[in-house]
Amino acid sequence: xxxxxxxxxxxxxxxxFREDNDKRLDALEKNQGVAEIEEKLEKIxxxxxxMVKAKQKAEEEAKLSAERIxxxxxxxxxxxxxxxxxxxxxxxxxxxFDQYMRSFATFGGGKQADPEITRxxxxxxxxxxxxKDIQTTTGAAGGVAVPExxxxxxxxxxxxxxxxxxxxxxxxxxxxxxxxxxxIHGENSAWVGETGARSQTLTPQFRERAPTMGTLYxxxxxxxxxMDDVFFNVAAMLTDVSATEFAIAEATAFLSGNGTNxxxxxxxxAPTTDTDDASPARSAEAFEYVPLDTSSPTNAIDPxxxxxxxxxxxxxxxxxxSWIMNSVVTGEVRKLKDGxxxxxxxxxxxxxxxxxxxxxxxVTIEAMDDVSAVNNHPIMFGNxxxxxxxxxxxxxxxxxxxxxxxxxxxxxxxxxxxxxIILDNNAVKVGKYASS
Numbered sequence: 001x002x003x004x005x006x007x008x009x010x011x012x013x014x015x016x017f018r019e020d021n022d023k024r025l026d027a028l029e030k031n032q033g034v035a036e037i038e039e040k041l042e043k044i045x046x047x048x049x050x051m052v053k054a055k056q057k058a059e060e061e062a063k064l065s066a067e068r069i070x071x072x073x074x075x076x077x078x079x080x081x082x083x084x085x086x087x088x089x090x091x092x093x094x095x096x097f098d099q100y101m102r103s104f105a106t107f108g109g110g111k112q113a114d115p116e117i118t119r120x121x122x123x124x125x126x127x128x129x130x131x132k133d134i135q136t137t138t139g140a141a142g143g144v145a146v147p148e149x150x151x152x153x154x155x156x157x158x159x160x161x162x163x164x165x166x167x168x169x170x171x172x173x174x175x176x177x178x179x180x181x182x183x184i185h186g187e188n189s190a191w192v193g194e195t196g197a198r199s200q201t202l203t204p205q206f207r208e209r210a211p212t213m214g215t216l217y218x219x220x221x222x223x224x225x226x227m228d229d230v231f232f233n234v235a236a237m238l239t240d241v242s243a244t245e246f247a248i249a250e251a252t253a254f255l256s257g258n259g260t261n262x263x264x265x266x267x268x269x270a271p272t273t274d275t276d277d278a279s280p281a282r283s284a285e286a287f288e289y290v291p292l293d294t295s296s297p298t299n300a301i302d303p304x305x306x307x308x309x310x311x312x313x314x315x316x317x318x319x320x321x322s323w324i325m326n327s328v329v330t331g332e333v334r335k336l337k338d339g340x341x342x343x344x345x346x347x348x349x350x351x352x353x354x355x356x357x358x359x360x361x362x363v364t365i366e367a368m369d370d371v372s373a374v375n376n377h378p379i380m381f382g383n384x385x386x387x388x389x390x391x392x393x394x395x396x397x398x399x400x401x402x403x404x405x406x407x408x409x410x411x412x413x414x415x416x417x418x419x420x421i422i423l424d425n426n427a428v429k430v431g432k433y434a435s436s
Contacts, residue, residue, distance in 0.1 A: 003058050003351045010051045010347050017044045018343060021335050045331040052347060052355055053364065057160055059352060064156050093124045093131070094147040101234045104400055104410050105227035111400060118144070131395065143399030146414065150235045151396045157243030163363045164254045167322060167384040169423065172392045176213055176417065180389060181206040182424050184281075207284055211391045213419035214262035216253075218245035219401065221411045238398075242414050251367040254390065254420050263420025266388055267377055271430040276314065287387075287425050288312065289432040292371075292379065300371045301329075301379075301431075303336040303344055309381050309431050310358055317383040317427045322361040326368040329378045333357060371433050382428030393417030 024037045100121050103114035121144050125131040131145040146154075159165045171178070184207050220241040226232045250263075257265035264285070271289035274282040282288065290309045293302040313321060325333065336344045345362065348354045354361040360381070369376035393416065401411040 003055060006051050006055045006058070007349055007351065010048065010055065011349050013044055013048050013051065014347050014349075017041065017048060017334065020044065024335075025337075041335075042331070045334060048334070048347065049327050049330065049364070055348065056163075056354070056363075060160050060166070064160070089124065089128050090130075090148050093121070093128060093145075094149055096121050096124060097144070097147050097150075098234055100144065101412075102227045105224035109224075113400065143397040143413070146238070146396035146398050147235075150238055153235065153239045154243050154246070154396065155392075157239055158246045158250070161243060161247035162250050163324075163365055164251055164384070164388075165390065167324070167363060168254070168388040168390050168420075169385045170390045170392065172394055174394055176393060176419075177210070178391055178419075179208055179210045180423065181208055184424075184426075209284070209389065209421050209423055211389055211419035211421040212257075212259040212262065212264045213391070213393065213417055214253075214260075215415050216246055216249055216262075216418045217413060217415035218242040219411050220414060221409055224408055224410060227410060238412075238414065246416075250418065251365060253418075254388065255365070255367050257420065263390070263418060264422070265420070266380070266422060266428065267430070271377065271432060276426045282425065284425055285422055287380075287382075287422070287428050287430045289377065289430040291434045291436050292431045293435055300332045301336065303338060305431065306333075306336070306344065306358060306379075307338075309379070309429055310360070313382055313429050314426065317386065318360075320383045320385065321381060322363055322384065323357045323379065323381050324363050324365045324368060324384075325379045326366045326370065327364055328370050328372075329368065330362070330364055332371060333362075369433070374434055376433045377430050378433055379431030380428055381431070384428060386424050387422065387427035389421050389423040391419040393419070 020037055020041050024034045024041065027034045027037065096117065100113050100117050103117050104112065107114040125145050128145075130148060218241060220238050222232070222237055227234075253263045253265060255265045256267050257263040258268055259265075266287065269283060269285035271287045272282060273289065274286075275288060276282075290305060290312055292305045310318065310321075330345075334343070334345045338344060345357045346355065348356070354363070356362055368380070369378045371378050396414060396416045398412050398414040401413050
């Protein structure tokens with residue numbers, strides 16, 4: 001289904017959702033039953049969710065395609081130049097890598113590659129700058145480098161499946177001790193007359209942020225018979241399985257990772273009521289939360305608290321702020337109206353236009369909490385590009401898992417180094433499902 005058809009269908013479903021929700025609200029005011037209406041709303045809500053996600057995916061795929069074309073054109077413009085020669089080394093490595101993967105079935109019975117092909121692959125890697133430095137002393141050491149074309153495809157698919165990667169600041173790094181400095185605005189200023197004395201202002205205060213890192217891995221699997229088939233697409237197999245597993249694991253880690261051999265998640269340290277101007281300052285690891293009053297008789301979330309959440313975030317951060325919540329919470333938010341009976345949530349009914357809540361982009365992240373338990377954190381609002389840092393240690397590596405006892409199968413261990421940390425804890429606010 002193309003984007004235009006998705007938009008048309010989305011508009012129809014949204015119109016029907018509003019009509020049925022208005023009936024629900026009227027019935028509640030008259031103390032009438034709403035079970036049948038809510039069942040209908042739930043079905044429409046699921047349909048809207050599917051179409052919003054499909055639209056976002058189609059638009060992101062178009063964006064990725066445009067980026068690929070730009071990269072290709074830039075490469076073609078400079079082919080043969082001393083600074084960027086045609087990368088025959090990468091193409092040769094890709095060809096030998098395919099032979100290496102298939103040799104596990106033809107040579108080692110699923111447990112060992114052909115030694116001669118392995119030797120040639122490692123020799124090629126030593127001459128390729130992108131590959132020769134990616135080994136570390138961590139669990140990511142060993143094995144062979146995954147070709148750039150496959151690594152890029154996995155990265156693109158992970159980005160499609162992991163909206164947090166699209167929202168947060170992502171930095172590729174060549175070392176595990178990467179750090180960033182954040183200005184926490186310790187400088188000051190003053191007014192003075194034309195000839196008045198000037199006193200020295202405070203020095204800007206910087207906070208050092210060092211992401212915690214870990215090895216993220218997946219286990220692609222194939223039969224030995226499939227590897228014998230020349231039409232079997234090794235690259236597609238690695239991409240499809242690895243990207244899905246990476247996206248699921250990353251979403252959880254970026255939100256709640258404990259920092260031990262993995263990223264430190266945004267909610268690893270419980271959000272507090274300390275404001276941005278609190279003295280002493282709030283911990284660098286904690287965001288501020290706003291309570292989402294649970295006492296509303298008609299809705300799980302009080303719409304006024306969402307407005308409070310928006311304006312608790314300072315204006316410079318609001319310029320590029322977004323909402324994140326899971327599908328269940330989104331379904332509750334879609335029912336909300338303001339004091340003029342206008343719905344707070346609206347779908348993007350133009351290509352490239354995101355769904356919006358109170359005028360700000362809304363993104364669905366399934367790893368977020370539900371509103372099913374008091375003290376959960378189901379909603380976040382802020383400038384995530386300034387609020388959270390994701391780092392990718394350059395290079396994917398792959399080895400065969402020789403401990404598998406299932407006959408006829410080959411399992412690979414593919415992994416990469418990923419890190420994350422809160423960058424600026426004033427850039428994001430959290431909605432806590434509590435009365436205070």
